[in-house]
Amino acid sequence: MLPIVQLKEVTHAYLGDREASLAIENFSLYVEAGEFVSLVGPSGCGKTTLLSIIAGLLQPSRGEVFVSGHMVSGPSPEVGYMLQQDYLFPWRTILDNALLGLELTGRLNENSRQQTIGLLGEMGLGGKEHAYPAQLSGGMRQRVALVRTLSTDPGLLLLDEPFSALDYQIKLQLEDLVSETLRRRGTTAILVTHDLSEAIAVSNRVILLQPNPGKIRKIFTVPEAIRSTPPLYARDLPGFAELFHEVWKEMELAGRDEL
Amino acid sequence: MKPVEQIEIAASRALWLEEKQEEHQKKKRSWHHRVMAVRGSLLVLFFALWEAGARLGWIDKLLFSYPTKVFGQIWGDMASGSLWPHLGMTVGETVVGFLLGTLLGTLLAIVIWWSPFLSAVLDPYMVVFNSMPKVALGPIFIVMFGAGFTAIVVTTLSITVIITTLVVYNSFCSVDPNLVKVARSFGASRVQVFNKVILPSSFPTVVSTLKVNVGMSWVGVIVGEFLVAKTGLGYLIIYGFQVFNFTLVMSSLLIIAAVATAMYQLVVYVEKLILSRR
Numbered sequence: 242m243l244p245i246v247q248l249k250e251v252t253h254a255y256l257g258d259r260e261a262s263l264a265i266e267n268f269s270l271y272v273e274a275g276e277f278v279s280l281v282g283p284s285g286c287g288k289t290t291l292l293s294i295i296a297g298l299l300q301p302s303r304g305e306v307f308v309s310g311h312m313v314s315g316p317s318p319e320v321g322y323m324l325q326q327d328y329l330f331p332w333r334t335i336l337d338n339a340l341l342g343l344e345l346t347g348r349l350n351e352n353s354r355q356q357t358i359g360l361l362g363e364m365g366l367g368g369k370e371h372a373y374p375a376q377l378s379g380g381m382r383q384r385v386a387l388v389r390t391l392s393t394d395p396g397l398l399l400l401d402e403p404f405s406a407l408d409y410q411i412k413l414q415l416e417d418l419v420s421e422t423l424r425r426r427g428t429t430a431i432l433v434t435h436d437l438s439e440a441i442a443v444s445n446r447v448i449l450l451q452p453n454p455g456k457i458r459k460i461f462t463v464p465e466a467i468r469s470t471p472p473l474y475a476r477d478l479p480g481f482a483e484l485f486h487e488v489w490k491e492m493e494l495a496g497r498d499e500l
Numbered sequence: 501m502k503p504v505e506q507i508e509i510a511a512s513r514a515l516w517l518e519e520k521q522e523e524h525q526k527k528k529r530s531w532h533h534r535v536m537a538v539r540g541s542l543l544v545l546f547f548a549l550w551e552a553g554a555r556l557g558w559i560d561k562l563l564f565s566y567p568t569k570v571f572g573q574i575w576g577d578m579a580s581g582s583l584w585p586h587l588g589m590t591v592g593e594t595v596v597g598f599l600l601g602t603l604l605g606t607l608l609a610i611v612i613w614w615s616p617f618l619s620a621v622l623d624p625y626m627v628v629f630n631s632m633p634k635v636a637l638g639p640i641f642i643v644m645f646g647a648g649f650t651a652i653v654v655t656t657l658s659i660t661v662i663i664t665t666l667v668v669y670n671s672f673c674s675v676d677p678n679l680v681k682v683a684r685s686f687g688a689s690r691v692q693v694f695n696k697v698i699l700p701s702s703f704p705t706v707v708s709t710l711k712v713n714v715g716m717s718w719v720g721v722i723v724g725e726f727l728v729a730k731t732g733l734g735y736l737i738i739y740g741f742q743v744f745n746f747t748l749v750m751s752s753l754l755i756i757a758a759v760a761t762a763m764y765q766l767v768v769y770v771e772k773l774i775l776s777r778r
Contacts, residue, residue, distance in 0.1 A: 296685055315687065322685035328678045332700050345686040345696065393686065 243310055245397055245429045246272040246295060251304030252454075253290055264290045265455035268304070270448070272429060274396075277420070279432045279440035279447045281488070283496045287455025288433040292399045295431065296322045308397055318346045321395035323403045327386035329374040335385050336361070336370035342393040357392045364388055364418065380411035387419065391426075398423065400432040404439065416443055416472040437488050441481065442472035447488060451495040458495050461488055565747040573751040583755075590721060590732040591759060593649060597656030598717040602710055604657065605664025612665070613672045613698070614690070626662055634658040634720075638727045647728035655727075656720030660713050667712075671705035672698050707771045714767050718760050 248270040255262050265287035272278050280288045293299040294306060297316040306313040308320060316322075321342075329338045339357050343349040361370060364384045374382055383403060390398065400419075404412040420443045423430050434440050440447045441461075445468055451458040461484065467475045475481060547567045553559045554566035577583035612619040638655050645651040675698050683697050725734025733752045740748030 298681065298684060316685050317687055320685075322682075324678060324681065326678070328676070328682050330679060330697070330700070332703075341683070341696070342686045345683060345688045345692055389682075 243274075244271040245274045245276075245309055246270065246431070247305075247307040248291075248295070249305045249307075251291075251294060251301045251306060253287070253294060253299070253301045253303075263454035268456055270457070272431060274429055275427050276446065277423065277430045277432070277444040279434060279444040280450060281434060281437060281440050281447060281492065282450030282455075282458070283452055283492065284435075285455075286450040286452035286495075288450060289401055290455070292322070292401050292431065292433055295397075296320050296399055298322075318342065318348075318393040319396055321390035321393065321398045323386060323390050323398065323400045325402045326406050327374070327379075327382040329382055329385055329389075331374050334371050334373060335366065335377070338374065338385055339388045339392055341389055346393055348393070353392070357388065360388045360391060361385070363422075378411075379407055380415060383407060383415060384418070387422075391422070391428075396429060398428050398430040400430060400434075402434055403432075405435065412439075413473050419443070420472055437492070438476060438481075438485055439472070441467065441484055441488065442475045444468075449488060449491055449495065459491050562744070563746055565750045569747050570750045570754060573747045574755065577751070586731050586733055586736055587755065587759070589649075589729070590725065590734065590756075591763075593652050593656065593721045593724070593732070594717045594763070597653045597660065597720055598710075598713055600653065601657050601660030601717060602664055602706075602713050605661045605709075605713075606668050606706060608661065608665040609668035609672060610694070612669055613694075619669070626666065630662045630666060635723050638724065641724075642728050651728055652721055652724030652732075655724035656717050659720040660716045663716065664709050664713060667709045668702065668706055671702035675701045704775060707774055710767050710771065711764065714760070714764050718756070722756070 248268055251268045252266050253264045255264055268287075268291065270291075280291065282288060290299065294301050295308065295313065297313045297320065300314075308317075311317075311319075329335075330341070333341070336358065339361060340349060340354065343353050343357065358370060361367060364387065366381060366384060366388070369377065369381070374385070377385070383406075386403070403419075404415055407415065416439060422428075432440065432444065437447075441463055445463055447461040447463065449458045449461065450456065463484065464480055467478050467481055467484070470478060550559075550564070551567045554561045554564060574583070612622060635655070637658055638651075641651045641654045641658070645654055679697050679701065680693055683693050688696065721732075722734040722737075725732040726738050729735040733756050736752040737749050740746060740752065
């Protein structure tokens with residue numbers, strides 16, 4: 242089967258007033274349909290740059306990016322993007338926030354509206370449709386952001402540390418919810434995170450990057466047993482701690498090489 | 501614990517909370533009353549001192565007039581109807597200047613937001629024009645538009661438009677870029693980004709520039725009337741000054757203060773109305 246995401250020899254340089262800096266160099270990556278892939282690594286290794294490029298928000302300086310066989314030339318509703326914080330629009334109600342994507346892509350109709358209301362209900366947000374973001378807790382707001390992203394039914398979901406701003410307990414619950422929802426919908430996902438245990442608990446593959454310039458250092462495949470268990474319980478499985486230490490050690494080396 | 505005891509504890513707790521709340525509100529009310537009392541006394545004291553000063557000869561009656569005479573003048577002008585054309589003219593000019601100034605300033609802000617190139621090009625010109633005393637342009641406007649309504653409104657616009665543009669443009673630029681990123685990730689066009697993100701997000705700023713513009717418009721209109729008008733409160737001030745009728749000057753000032761305050765309060769009310777629906 243054709244991979245959903247293909248990055249071929251992608252290089253990106255940031256051009257500033259004083260100097261040009263290389264964020265990533267000759268980066269190639271293939272992600273299969275339905276796969277959940279995590280990008281981890283020390284800061285400055287170009288994780289967020291990669292996501293922006295796949296999302297079409299950033300044009301790479303060199304190289305090609307394909308999503309579902311189409312070359313990426315700009316943002317498309319095919320790709321959902323979830324940011325570190327919810328960034329809900331404070332002047333819109335929860336429902337109007339969730340409908341934003343449909344509105345912007347001109348696909349808002351009674352049917353898609355009802356679907357979104359249903360999705361809000363599934364995420365435990367039923368009855369909150371007419372509340373404003375300021376009236377909701379951080380975890381609820383991030384769930385609204387998830388509904389907003391899923392409302393356009395993207396085949397690929399890009400997650401840029403979506404759980405990092407949350408309390409630990411909420412974060413664990415949301416990990417479960419997201420991974421369960423994506424599995425059910427068969428959505429492919431790429432997650433950027435600082436949290437190694439989160440990366441191992443939710444993904445099929447963990448890709449460790451190294452900085453200056455950003456490129457792949459090592460790819461870890463998560464064993465089937467951990468992969469098929471919900472994230473909260475996966476952390477208790479035998480083999481989880483070993484994998485965690487293996488990735489941790491490699492990441493330390495990646496950070497040290499830089500020095 | 502027995503259920504009866506629990507109910508008793510809950511009841512006493514509610515009672516205590518209620519008591520505390522009552523106390524708090526009482527304190528707040530009494531503070532509010534004190535503010536109002538001192539506020540009112542200051543006003544009465546001011547007029548009383550003015551009146552007494554003029555009657556006892558501490559200040560020159562001819563130059564400063566005195567409250568009873570000033571209020572008599574206002575009452576007389578109101579009764580004879582000679583006040584209304586002047587008041588109507590000035591209020592008309594102010595309202596038109598205020599609305600046009602806000603509208604044009606906002607439109608200009610949208611244009612330069614749209615084109616960063618244009619914004620960069622125009623930046624020094626706007627700074628120069630903004631720091632210049634626009635009132636100095638009055639004579640040019642009179643030559644261009646004739647001595648009348650148009651010249652006065654244009655004088656007002658010269659004061660309000662650029663500052664509105666600068667404030668509104670700044671608020672456009674200070675919208676959280678992440679909100680824009682959210683919209684862009686759905687493939688939003690620049691028009692969509694503006695309509696769905698930039699404009700609603702900076703709406704409170706736009707509305708609050710209205711308040712600044714009310715004051716600015718009054719300055720523009722009165723100065724404009726000083727220069728050219730044959731009717732209007734500004735004209736009454738200049739005329740009173742020329743014929744040495746300072747009672748007329750003082751009464752015009754009082755009317756301006758009252759009407760300008762009323763207009764400001766109206767804008768504040770509209771602002772509340774608009775923002776409460778969000």
